[in-house]
Amino acid sequence: MAANTNSISIEGVDAGYGLVRVLDNVSLRVNSGETVALLGTNGNGKSTLMKCIMGWARPSKGRIVAEIDGEKHDLAGLSTEQIVDLGIALVPEGRRLFPRQTVEENLLLGASRPKARAHIKTNLDFCFEIFPRLAERKSQLAGSMSGGEQQMLALARALMLNPRILLVDEPSVGLAPLLVSRTIDAIKQLKDHFNLTVLMAEQNFTQALRIADRGYVIVHGKIEFEGNSADELNNNDLIRQFYLGM
Amino acid sequence: MQFDLLINAIIAGLMLGAFYAAVTSGISISFGMLDIVNIAHPGFIILGSYIAYIVNVQLGADPIVIAIVALPAFYALGSIIYEIYYRSFEKHGQDSLRGLAFFFGLLFVTEVVLNMVFGVDYRSVNVPYIGGSLTIGWMEFPIRMLVPAVVSILMFGGLQIYLSRTFIGRAVMAVSQDPQALQLMAVDPIRIKRIAFSISLATASMAGAFLIIIQPVIPSSGREYIGRVFAICVLGGLGSLPGTLIAALLIGVIESITSTFYGPSWAPAVSFGLLLLTLAVRPSGLLGR
Known part of the structure; x- marks a missing residue:
């Protein structure tokens, strides 16, 4: 394994608040150097997944493993500060x-x-x-x-x-369309310059897919579809149904 | 109103204000920046006075030197108090009212312990410069006021540089705004609060030495300052050390002018009147957040 690989893998994670289960057996992988989009409308668990990675919410089941510069770290039990110090940055x-x-x-x-x-x-x-x-x-x-x-x-x-892995949670929220597209461009620029591995949670599906290599669609806390390319996601029935109303 | 009397009142007021600034600096950090209502702070200042007193009597050392030597002990005491406060109250989100009761209790415990050890008599230190005066023309600077004032301003400058130029200082300024966001900067907010609170308590060592140079002290002397320090802190604006300094100098000058021309009993009324007026116009204080 090369010394500069940075990836994140989420394996069968359940999480929730009190009795409410928000994430149901979620598995997801971001390979080194990839930009992966986590797509879903409000209230489907995108932010909770980000919180689980950062140690703000604790999964009741499953594992989250980050690979930083070729070294694997199980994030369970680490504090948010320790997780960030490994080289994982979140734009909340x-x-x-x-x-x-x-x-x-x-x-x-x-x-x-x-x-x-x-x-x-x-x-x-x-x-x-x-x-x-x-x-x-x-x-x-x-x-x-x-x-x-x-x-x-x-x-x-x-x-x-100076992170290796960049997590971005809903960068488009509250921004005018022109600014959304500029922000997405900026993420791409930063990613290329620093050779980052990026996981981006976003509900603005078209904008996110402009820079994403792959994507997952999350619905009610479950990964309902995994698209291995932007094209696959663009032509997916589920997305048409959820986003485009067709 | 004679001119020279006025100028001397202003000079005396500035020196008094610089001393108030030292007394308030700890509150300005704990209450203004960390949202910890450390009402016991004046009690720890008196503890600082007594430490300066006892070492001065035994070894004849200068109170300010004693206070500097005692800084690490006060810092450590601050860390312990914060740890107790955090575990018992802050962690469970019960910091406001119960925390206030906790610090009120600490104030009493400190006072009672000092009472039992030293009794209720006035204590003072022996320093060669206490009676002296620096005279420039008709301007007079009593050395017992001048020395604490100068050291206080130096301490303030040091604190302000630390808070605005270092990584930990910037984190201290950030922690009350959004502790969770601080975690995203790989900084532990609890550690930052502990450091800041310890620094705030360490200032009590210095302020205590200043106080006992300026006037004799009894264990309950701290009480007179509780109202005044919170007033200065709020007047200057929460979370701003420069604001605290300006407010302290202002209150010092106003108290000094009032007591020179109208009698000392008017001084608190005028300074609290100014506080109310300022807050009516600027609710966040002079330089507040």
Whole structure:
């Protein structure tokens, strides 16, 4: 196994809150260097799956294994901080910036872990290069920026962690269509530059499939369809039924 | 109103304000940045005063030097208190009211212990500069006020640089905004709060030394400061050390002018009146979040 493979595999995961079961025997794999889309409308378990990977929710059954630089880690029992420190970054739903701190402070907070500090200069330069808006506004409070700018900052902040695997939860929520497409483009750019492995939960099916290599459709906590290419997903009956109403 | 009297009142007020700033800095961190209502803080300041007193009497050392040597002990005490507070209250989301009761209890315990050990007599330190004065023209700077003021400003500068320029400092500023998001930065929010709370308690060591240089102390001296420190903290704006400093200087100057021209009993009324007025216009305080 090569030393630079980074993948994530979810094997038969059940999870829920109290008596409510949200995920039902979910299995999913993101291979090294792939961009995988997790498609589903609201309330089908996409965010819960992200929370399980990050250790915010604990699966009642199944395993989540991340491979970072060729080394396998079972994520069960690790704290969120430890999981992030392995090299898994999440851009959370709703962005979760630190609104009362400046753009620059938010970015530097992303670089808090010792492994990321060594790359602060190059990562910061790169973030400012692909998001020139952030460079212009670096001393502005994060909370005072527009939704699109905040999404860019959330992405850039995750990159400052110097991750191997990038999870993105609903990047399109609350953004105008033009900004959605820019955000999706930015994810692709970052992925290529840092050679990331990406898992993206999204309900905007057309936009997500522009950059995804493969995808899964999740319905009521179950993976109902696995598409091995964007084409396969595009022509799938389930998707037509759920998204396009045909 | 004589001009030289006014200038001297302002000078005295600035020095008093700088001392208030030191007394408030701990609250500004624990209450302003961590949402921990550490009402016992003035009690720990008095503990700092007594430590400075006992070592000063035994060894003749300077109270400020003693306070600096005692910083690690206060830091460790802060870590222990936070750990107890976290496990008993914060973890279960019962921090607001029960936490307040916890710190109220700590205040009493500290006071009672000091009472039993030292009694209720006034205690003071022996330092050569206590009676001295620096005079420039008709401006007068009593050294017992000037030294704490200068060291306090230095401490404030150090704290502000630490909070705004280091990774841990930035995390301290972030932790009350969104602790979960901090986890996504690979930072443990509980560890950050423990560090910040320990720092806030360590400031009590310094403030205690300043207090006993400025005036003699009894175990219940801390009580006079409870209202004032929270007032300064809120006036300056929660979560802002520069705001706290400005508010402390403002209150110091106003109290000093009021007591010079109208008598000391008016001072608290005027400063709390100013607090209410400011909050009516700016509910978040001078530089608040």
